[in-house]
Amino acid sequence: MRKPALLIILFTLLVVSILSSLLVGNFPFSLLIKDFETFWTVLEILRLPRTLLALLTGGMLGLTGAVLQGYLRNPLADAGIIGISSAASFGAVLALSFGISPFLTSFCGVIGTFTLMFFLYVISLKKSDILTLILIGLSFNSLFSALTALTLNLSKNPYKNLEIMFWLLGSFDQQPLENILFTLPFLGVGVVLLWIQRPLLDALSLGEEMAATLGYSLRRSTQMIIVGIALCIGPLTAMGGTIGFVGLIVPHILRHFLKVKPSDLLLPSALGGAFLCLVADIVVRLLPTHTEIKIGVITALLGAPFFLFLILKKKGSSHDSF
Known part of the structure; x- marks a missing residue:
């Protein structure tokens, strides 16, 4: 497909x-349209922040x-592999x-994320190879967990504790709009830092040595990618909790x-991830359960079998890359 x-x-x-996310909820749309004031209140306070948080x-x-x-x-990589989600969760849980x-x-x-980002940045000054970054990220992930x-x-x-445990399962509910808007400057800077690394991603598909031959600084790029991912993921994880497997599933399916080229997957993956989270959020609202199922539960139920499939498929392949 083109x-x-x-x-x-x-x-x-x-x-x-x-549009579906804005219209679906405990208050039927047929009743809301009869009272515009109630409809606008529900939209502004409940559904718009929830939809925006799921989208972002x-x-x-x-x-x-x-x-x-x-x-x-x-x-098999996603943001959790370098501990960003765990660091943000720890900072929020402490609060x-x-x-x-x-x-x-x-x-x-955000402070938890920047703490991890600082340590990764310092380490990357001495160790810039990819394998070391993965191992260090996994160590920090375990530490913050x-x-x-x-x-x-x-x-x-x-x-x-019970409230925190439910929060850790992930949810887009009960976040005021001003908190979500607070994250936009961080997200904007993070997206720019990641977007300008697109040529590097294509060069790395040929190998680290070839990328270095083409003039790319792996150490500098590693630092920018760490900062960019921290800015994109940290603030949102601090509000919505840990939501796993989205960053793993979406790029792999779209591929x-x-x-x-790897760089051409960035925009489709962003759109696909937003769509998946919105659909998952709509599903949990429609399920006839006593309490609303958390988003992290839905994504884990979808992602865990898919992750197992990827591991088995990768194990059966003699290639280390895609």
């Missing part, structure tokens, strides 16, 4: 999913997943355990429809 055709399809699906989170997860898979030349306001909770998640668990263990409030 890239323009795929982009048109993805954009159309995204528009439909956005899915888009950033898809984009960063495509960047990391191209950069690491590994279809939640002390009862800090939602706005400051998001800010603490352990710190999150330790925070929950030390908490004396079981009700607060089968679009046989192009």
Whole structure:
């Protein structure tokens, strides 16, 4: 399939999913249209922030997943592999355990992300090879996950722990619009930093040595990619919790429809990730359950079998890259 055709399809699906997200919920649309004031209140306070957060989170997860898979030349990579999600979650959980306001909770998640980003940046000054970055990222991922668990263990409030555990499962609900708008400057800078690395992703598909021969600085690019991913993922994870597998699934699926260079997958992956998160959020609203199922549960149920399939497929292949 040609890239323009795929982009048109993805954009159309995204528009439909956005409109559906704004209209679907506990308040039937047929009742809301009879009272415009109530409709606008529901739209502004409940559905618009939720839709916007799902759109941004899915888009950033898809984009960063495509960047990391191209950069690491590994279809099993996503933002969690370098610990970004775990660091943001730890910062937010620490804030939640002390009862800090939602706005400051998001800010603490950003601080957690920037803390990890600082350590990765310092390490990348000495170690710039890709394998070392993966191993260090996995170590930090385990460390921040352990710190999150330790925070929950030390908490004396079981009700607060239950609230935090539900938050960690991922949700786009109950976030005010101003908190979401607060993330936009971070996301904008992050997207720019990742977008300008597109030529490097294509060069790396030929190997690190070839990329170096073409004049690319792997160390400098590693630092920019780390900063870009942290800016894109950290603030959103601090609000919506950990939502896994989106950055893994979307680029891999689109790669089968679009046989192009790694750089050409960035925009389709962002659109596809946004669409997937919006659809998942609509599904959890429509499911007839006593309590609303968390987004992270839905994406994990879809992503875990897919991840297992990728591992088995990769194990049966003699190639280390795609």
